[in-house]
Amino acid sequence: MTRNTSFEIFLTALPGLEEALLAEVRGKGFRRPRAVPGGVVLEGGWPEVWRANLWIRGAGRVLARIARFRVEHLAQLDGRARHLPWAAVLRPDIPVRVEATCSRSRIYHSGAAAERIERAIRETLGAPVSEEAEVTVRVRIENDICTVSLDTSGDLLHRRGHKQAVNVAPMRETMATLFLRQCGFEGNEPVFDPMCGSGTFIIEAAEIAAHLNPGRDRAFAFAQLATFDPEAWARMRGVNPFRVPQARFFGRDRDAGAITMSQANAERAGIAAFTDFQRATISEATPPPGPPGLVIVNPPYGNRLGDRKQLLPLYQALGHVLLTRFSGWRVGLVAAEPRLAQATRLPFLPSSPPVPHGGLRVTLHRTAALP
Known part of the structure; x- marks a missing residue:
């Protein structure tokens, strides 16, 4: 070959x-x-x-x-x-x-x-x-x-090379980017995550908008194969498709540590100038100034029935905030339990097939623009 x-x-x-x-x-x-x-x-x-x-x-x-x-x-x-x-x-x-x-x-x-x-x-x-x-x-x-x-990859490709700090049970960047795509995100609208954790959705959205290559900061196993051409690879890697995003990307979380992690990860990724991470609870979430875009959120799932019952008020509060404050925004919500997603009372479109994640099967629930 x-x-x-x-x-x-x-x-x-x-x-x-x-x-x-x-x-x-x-x-x-x-x-x-x-x-x-x-x-x-x-x-x-x-x-x-x-x-x-x-x-x-x-x-x-x-x-x-x-x-x-x-x-x-x-x-x-x-x-x-x-x-x-x-x-x-x-x-x-x-x-x-x-x-x-x-x-x-x-x-x-x-x-x-x-x-x-x-x-x-x-x-x-x-x-x-x-x-x-x-x-x-x-x-x-x-x-x-x-x-x-x-x-030819070596480490799994969700390990972009610039995200060092993660929270418990983080969503992989590869899954996050495909969920963004399923929500219709193409890089030209704001994205808001009210439970951003270590910032995966927001950083991926900002990188997509900035046309940054996901593998720019890491090594690959193909560099150790007999077919590798270092000069051709250097030329390919040296092409910089960067553009300044038209929109900004907003992460909120009640945990100050999560906000610190998100900010550090955004700095390492080189997109901190286009992101805005602040500490806020769900009840404090408000849309940023400017046109509506996409709210995407990965709330806690709860691994046991008792956990899920305790999470009902959180999902209800999330749905109430989105329905009353985020008119014109589309919503993407990742949930492992249909009843929790339904507790938001959001007008979901037909769901995509569930996807394995962390030993569970999660579903992306999407809405059209909220009234």
């Missing part, structure tokens, strides 16, 4: 968010993207791999699919693995980790499958295999079809 070879590139997404990720990928001009269970597939070469890692906000990982073949027993897997072009994609001096999963296949032992791939890499390329390696080969055997991919 040379730098100009075209192959399948798989961008992972949480189940339920594939179409939102597809819309983002299409908007960035990638070739022939299509949504599939668990993400988006597109065609391209290594420059497209680098660009996807640098540009795409909603993807969890970017996987380069280097091989796909039918396999029915371990000896067959061992033989096919030894004929894969490892030297074209991996470096003999860089350690590699192999992770395998098996589903509905004659090969059912994932550990044995991973061991065959590891041995093939060691004996044909000479690269060391280590559980601590940053480069990961991912092997998926499903219905007797083996797909071999390279994880």
Whole structure:
């Protein structure tokens, strides 16, 4: 596989968010993207791999699919693995980790499958295999079809590189950006979060409005592959699409510590000038001056029935404030319990499918502009 070879590139997404990720990928001009269970597939070469890692906000990982073949027993897997072009994609001096999963296949032992791939890499390329390696080969055997991919991202892509402080059970940036997209946010309107926590929604909205690349402040695993071109990558990364946002972005939280975290994260992200974080309770929330935009909020969920009952007054108060003070604003509310969302009495549109988050399944509830 040379730098100009075209192959399948798989961008992972949480189940339920594939179409939102597809819309983002299409908007960035990638070739022939299509949504599939668990993400988006597109065609391209290594420059497209680098660009996807640098540009795409909603993807969890970017996987380069280097091989796909039918396999029915371990000896067959061992033989096919030894004929894969490892030297074209991996470096003999860089350690590699192999992770395998098996589903509905004659090969059912994932550990044995991973061991065959590891041995093939060691004996044909000479690269060391280590559980601590940053480069990961991912092997998926499903219905007797083996797909071999390279994880080109390394750390999950929600780790932007500039958000160091987080609160308890934070929402991942990748999920937040796709929820913003599902709410119709395109970067040209204000966003208000009355329970901002560590500022995820507000910082993502400000970065989108400023046209900042989400991967600008971090490293990627593809820099350790044989296909990496440092000069081409430096040119790509050096392009600065920044623009001054037309709107401002507002975070409020009753916890002073959350506001301090949000401000520090916004400073590191380079968008503090376009954000406004202040301590305020729900009852104190008021719309900022200027045109209406989007209110987006991720209230506490409550993991037990008793917790949820205790949260009812909070959701009721939130709904009352939004209905009485935020006329003209659209609302996006993330909730794990439909009854809590309904307690707001907000006029929600039909809901999107629930999405896994922190061991729960959460739903984005959206409204049109409030009366």
